[in-house]
Amino acid sequence: MRLKNLSERDQKHIWHPLTQHKLHPKMLGIVKAKGALLFDEKGKEYIDGISSWYTSVYGHCNNFILERVGRQMQQLDQVVFSGFTHEPAVQLSEELIQILPGNQAKLFFSDNGSTATEIGIKMALQYHFNKSGRRNVMLALENGFHGDTFGAMSVSGLSVYNGPFEDFFIDVERIPVPTRDNVADILLQLENRLKENNIAGFIYEPLVQGAAAMKMYDSRPLSRILDLLQSHGVLTIADEVMTGFGKTGTHFASDQIGTKPDIICLSKALTAGLLPMAITSCSQEVYDAFYSDEMAKGLFHAHTYSANPLACTAALAGLELLLSEEMQSNIQRVVKSHREFDKEIGQHPKVARTRQCGVIYALDIDTEMERYGNLRDRLFDHFMDNGVFLRPLGNTIYILAPYVITHEQLQKIYGTIRSSLDLV
Numbered sequence: 001m002r003l004k005n006l007s008e009r010d011q012k013h014i015w016h017p018l019t020q021h022k023l024h025p026k027m028l029g030i031v032k033a034k035g036a037l038l039f040d041e042k043g044k045e046y047i048d049g050i051s052s053w054y055t056s057v058y059g060h061c062n063n064f065i066l067e068r069v070g071r072q073m074q075q076l077d078q079v080v081f082s083g084f085t086h087e088p089a090v091q092l093s094e095e096l097i098q099i100l101p102g103n104q105a106k107l108f109f110s111d112n113g114s115t116a117t118e119i120g121i122k123m124a125l126q127y128h129f130n131k132s133g134r135r136n137v138m139l140a141l142e143n144g145f146h147g148d149t150f151g152a153m154s155v156s157g158l159s160v161y162n163g164p165f166e167d168f169f170i171d172v173e174r175i176p177v178p179t180r181d182n183v184a185d186i187l188l189q190l191e192n193r194l195k196e197n198n199i200a201g202f203i204y205e206p207l208v209q210g211a212a213a214m215k216m217y218d219s220r221p222l223s224r225i226l227d228l229l230q231s232h233g234v235l236t237i238a239d240e241v242m243t244g245f246g247k248t249g250t251h252f253a254s255d256q257i258g259t260k261p262d263i264i265c266l267s268k269a270l271t272a273g274l275l276p277m278a279i280t281s282c283s284q285e286v287y288d289a290f291y292s293d294e295m296a297k298g299l300f301h302a303h304t305y306s307a308n309p310l311a312c313t314a315a316l317a318g319l320e321l322l323l324s325e326e327m328q329s330n331i332q333r334v335v336k337s338h339r340e341f342d343k344e345i346g347q348h349p350k351v352a353r354t355r356q357c358g359v360i361y362a363l364d365i366d367t368e369m370e371r372y373g374n375l376r377d378r379l380f381d382h383f384m385d386n387g388v389f390l391r392p393l394g395n396t397i398y399i400l401a402p403y404v405i406t407h408e409q410l411q412k413i414y415g416t417i418r419s420s421l422d423l424v
């Protein structure tokens, strides 16, 4: 009997994320990953141009991380994090606080980006509840993305496929992404709106809106919005799930913004692509609103695998790599390389716009098209045929490759993007 391949076996029992199985029944079987490369079951290799959704920034199957986690695995695998603590979590808290914006004081652990933002939202709502100034509205940016659980979905502005759930969303109001041109108007409207005293928190992706196709915006107008909101007691929540850990050229995007957030959400590259984990950090002031003789003022939120020791160890190893001279020079090398590529491709007649923030590079093709339309699929197939894994969003092609990607691999990505423009 012929052994069926992964793709065929997959179709029997598996339901994939973000997938309409009737239209896209086939999944590609991946058997191995190393550095910036993925290998499929036929042995074909692909450059992971998006770091497996922005996680594996220090390279896949990184020996330094594997070795550290392997050792931890022999020592302590998992333990309840309510009533117990352990070395990897304590050490991670000590080291992460060192590099987070200076006002961050406490870390709350969970499992993924959506739970990180969900917890940030709950912190903001309960902060006001505990201070007996009940506020029930969240503020968010247009076209933001913060995850797929209910609170996270509610604040996300990219709700193309959220129809069945919208009736159950929490109360959210939106403002446009602030720019030099519109910031005065937004400030004016907000000042009026804030008189009602019912906005609990404001959640935003700092500098780069990932799911909105790597839309980038300036720090200064945002800083003015954050100042106004903070002066009215609105808790500001930076969703750095995508931007965290070096991607914008600094450790965190918030490092480039004058006003520091009250709460920060971290996941994705936090654990270097090895294990799922998330952290929601907050200022001492936020924490103090929960610190009380009354039991009910605590944050009664938990996940079974909170602060899993192996995930904390992966995060510690990742941090050590991030802070190393070698990784910092890798980041600078990728930043420079994209800049060079931009000089050339920005002139291409089929390229409408280009943008870059740190190692994140994006270009818009000069054509109108729907988010997951036919051209998008043809571009994707062209990239994969050429051994490059990129996921175009609408008419945007973007690169967010592992920092350890080689010069040759970068040139191959650029070359494949160049040739893909012939398909337009």
Ligand SMILES: *Cc1c(COP(=O)(O)O)cnc(C)c1O
Binding pocket: 112, 113, 114, 115, 117, 145, 146, 147, 148, 205, 210, 211, 239, 240, 241, 242, 243, 267, 268
């Ligand atoms: C990916 C992402 C999330 C959701 O994270 P998951 O781990 O997929 O739940 C939230 N916010 C931002 C900015 C993200 O990029």
